[in-house]
Amino acid sequence: MKFGIMVNEGPYQHQASDTAYLFAKAVLAKGHEIYRVFFYHDGVNNGTRLTVPPQDDRNIVNRWSELAAKHGIDLVVCVAAAQRRGILDESEAKRHGRDANNIAAGFRISGLGQLVEAGIQADRLVVFGD
Amino acid sequence: MLHTVNKSPFERNTLKSCLAHVKPGSAVLLIEDGVYAALAGTVASDMVQQAMAEVSVYALGPDLDARGVANRVIDGVKVIDYAGFVDLVIEHPSTQSWL
Amino acid sequence: MADAGGVVKKFMFVNRKSPYGTIYALESLEVVLISAAFDQDVSLAFLDDGVYELTKGQSTKGVEMKNFSPTYRALEGYDIEKLYVAQESLEERGLSEDDLLVDVQVVSRAEMADLMAEQDVVLSF
Numbered sequence: 001m002k003f004g005i006m007v008n009e010g011p012y013q014h015q016a017s018d019t020a021y022l023f024a025k026a027v028l029a030k031g032h033e034i035y036r037v038f039f040y041h042d043g044v045n046n047g048t049r050l051t052v053p054p055q056d057d058r059n060i061v062n063r064w065s066e067l068a069a070k071h072g073i074d075l076v077v078c079v080a081a082a083q084r085r086g087i088l089d090e091s092e093a094k095r096h097g098r099d100a101n102n103i104a105a106g107f108r109i110s111g112l113g114q115l116v117e118a119g120i121q122a123d124r125l126v127v128f129g130d
Numbered sequence: 131m132l133h134t135v136n137k138s139p140f141e142r143n144t145l146k147s148c149l150a151h152v153k154p155g156s157a158v159l160l161i162e163d164g165v166y167a168a169l170a171g172t173v174a175s176d177m178v179q180q181a182m183a184e185v186s187v188y189a190l191g192p193d194l195d196a197r198g199v200a201n202r203v204i205d206g207v208k209v210i211d212y213a214g215f216v217d218l219v220i221e222h223p224s225t226q227s228w229l
Numbered sequence: 230m231a232d233a234g235g236v237v238k239k240f241m242f243v244n245r246k247s248p249y250g251t252i253y254a255l256e257s258l259e260v261v262l263i264s265a266a267f268d269q270d271v272s273l274a275f276l277d278d279g280v281y282e283l284t285k286g287q288s289t290k291g292v293e294m295k296n297f298s299p300t301y302r303a304l305e306g307y308d309i310e311k312l313y314v315a316q317e318s319l320e321e322r323g324l325s326e327d328d329l330l331v332d333v334q335v336v337s338r339a340e341m342a343d344l345m346a347e348q349d350v351v352l353s354f
Contacts, residue, residue: 001220006352008229008253015162016136022192026212032220041256080259112263113231119240119350120233120267124219127227127353130136131346147245147277150317151342226243226351 003027004122005037006115008129010045011060012053017046020128021063028071035122036074037064038115039107041129044087047077049104061104068106075107076114132222136162136229139174148228149177154184157218159210161190168194169202182206190215231266238349239270244279246354248298249289254282255297257354262300265307272311272348273304274341275333276318283314283329301331315341 005024009016024034039046051061068075077087083096089109093101103109119125133152137144145160145167152158158181160168167174168189178187182204191209194200203209210218219225242261248254264271275283282298289296304312312333319325319335326335336344345351 003219008354019136019161022212023215026216030213030216032216040260041252081256112260113266115260115352116240116264116267116269117231117233119352120236120238120269124225125350125352126134126219126225127229127351129227129229129353143277144245150338151345153342153346156346224348224351226345226348227353229245229353 001032001124002035002122003032004035004118004125006118006125006127006129007037007039007043007046008041008127010042011051013042014130016128016130017043017060018058021060021067023126023128024067024073028067034071034073036076036114036118038118039075039077040081040112040115042085043129044077044082044085047075047082047087047104047107048102050102065104065106073106077103077107077109078115079109079111082109131156132159132218132225133157134159134161134225134227135164135167136227138163139167139177140172144228145174146177149181152181152185157186157188157222159188159190159215159218160207161193161215165189165193165197165199168204168207169199170204171202175204178204178207188214188218233267233269237268237270239272239347240264240350240352241272241274241345241348243274243276243345243351243353244282245277247278247281248287249292249294253354254279255295257352258297258300260352261304261309262307265309271309272313272344273309274313274315274344276315276341280314280318280322280324280329283331283333284324285328285330298330304331313341313344
């Protein structure tokens with residue numbers, strides 16, 4: 001079965017991203033497919049590579065990146081929500097005249113249509129938020 | 131339909147609103163701070179027990195454990211893990227997250 | 230125009246939060262507008278504090294935020310015409326349909342529950 005996952009809160013502040021990640025891992029462990037994880041609202045903050053959590057804590061951003069690398073999962077950060085909150089990739093940074101970008105490995109920035117498309121293409125869509 | 135609730139019933143009306151919109155035969159899964167609603171002997175217990183007459187109520191075990199309340203769960207509330215969460219999502223044609 | 234491969238699903242956007250205090254209502258509306266491009270069967274549900282998203286007379290100059298409430302009136306132009314508002318939520322807040330800035334269908338809890346149960350995808354904000 002194909003799953004879509006929506007994450008609406010950033011890392012650490014709220015448990016939503018943790019629950020979504022553990023849910024995603026369980027989906028994969030059962031041999032199902034994750035069509036896409038879509039990050040919206042403050043959830044876009046899961047996609048910055050500049051977080052430096054304490055060493056004795058989980059690294060939420062890296063965890064998502066590693067899951068994407070290992071299982072080829074499409075991690076999509078909403079462009080409009082990302083722009084508001086300062087999450088940029090190289091081309092977005094260039095386009096908006098910013099001096100740096102911060103998108104983490106495995107994440108890509110795209111439009112909200114990717115969320116609606118996930119709802120259409122996936123057999124199930126589960127929302128994690130606050 | 132599967133409904134998930136992630137708010138403490140003592141702080142928000144999320145569970146109350148969810149339970150007002152569940153249809154018989156559907157399932158309610160309590161996660162994150164929502165698991166406090168799964169506990170016996172609280173002012174919210176009656177509301178949950180009444181709902182259990184018509185819907186199945188589940189609580190996410192790792193969230194109960196994290197909060198140190200796993201030994202206080204209402205009889206009949208089914209405690210599941212993340213794999214069980216996935217099974218519930220598959221079992222029901224759609225999932226509504228009450229946020 | 231987006232390609233949904235001929236698939237038409239029932240999408241419901243559930244709004245339970247008031248505007249301005251948090252960004253959920255505004256960003257929810259942004260998804261709704263995008264969804265119109267996919268030719269899906271879209272409906273919006275407003276319950277609990279979500280009914281405050283639709284109240285007349287919003288004026289945001291003093292808080293220096295964008296007043297996005299007129300956008301709800303524009304939804305019709307995107308062929309999004311199913312706006313359901315929970316009767317109990319209005320009553321609890323001392324509101325009636327006349328207080329809302331757009332034409333809606335006011336529904337009971339049982340009707341709202343039926344509508345929710347028949348959806349393929351429920352996006353909650």
